Amino acid sequence: MLSKKTKYAIKALIVLGRNYGKEPMQILRIAEAERIPKKFLEQILLEMRNAGILYSKKGAGGGYSLNKAPEDIRLSQVMRLIDGPIALLPCVSLNFYRKCDECVEEGVCGIRDTFTDVRDAMLQILNDTSIADIINKEKTLALDD
Amino acid sequence: MLSKKTKYAIKALIVLGRNYGKEPMQILRIAEAERIPKKFLEQILLEMRNAGILYSKKGAGGGYSLNKAPEDIRLSQVMRLIDGPIALLPCVSLNFYRKCDECVEEGVCGIRDTFTDVRDAMLQILNDTSIADIINKEKTLALDD
DNA sequence: ATTTTTGTCTACTGAATTAATAGACATTGA
């Protein structure tokens, strides 16, 4: 499961993505729109700001905005930033590799082999889906109503 | 990430799968072979027994064995039994559906849409991979050494 | 019968993680 933190992060990015090119948006507005606890959202936005995904401005008229085009923010990046590894086993993670504690011989592990495939299948989608893609998808879904 | 519990469960099933058709195997032997804490493994095996995946026999000469052919035990089944949902969002789970707390309109959620695809990609592999498949894969991997 | 060998079941526990909340601080704009 994704943590709520990551889910909130993605939701915030979508809101900011729809606002791309306009005025910065305040934390409170995002929190209310997405029903996210404000103080919790503060932390999340800050983390993304420190990672260079968001831009922020203090004071009256301040707030947050995307620091990159919505096309250039991919789900895999957000998930790794907030939750860490995407892979289901540490020994299979591309960015957070760790040997499994109890593992005897990694090279001959059929579980590892299978979960490498699972990771690749997940990444094929998560690397390929941007915030812009999600926004567009929502437009399509709204039309189908 | 998979819990260690699920990883241990799969490892135990592989050992028992290699032993399929022979004498029951004792918990202690499995624990030592896979370097799993014995008392923890007890619980795991018991859970799989109560779910009908394993057969057990008490007393001298007793132990555990598979209650189904290794071909008929799929990773998705084991994962759901021990860890619960496979999907990354509750609102996308086939077997453990729950609405996301903060969700306003599920039908128009682009995140949900994307993570439905992720779930399907994962299940395509996890439904299709059996304990027998993993055992065979390990034979192949061992030859390549 | 009794003892030994196995699995069964329930309860407990310490550590880590999750999902927040709190509050003092820093900067910008009016």
Add this chain to the structure above:
DNA sequence: TCAATGTCTATTAATTCAGTAGACAAAAAT
């Protein structure tokens, strides 16, 4: 100078994870 924002660190309650403990039950060996 003050009001409106974001920044940063600490704290916390609840839950989950990973494991441990021990009394019990049943089957086999003696």
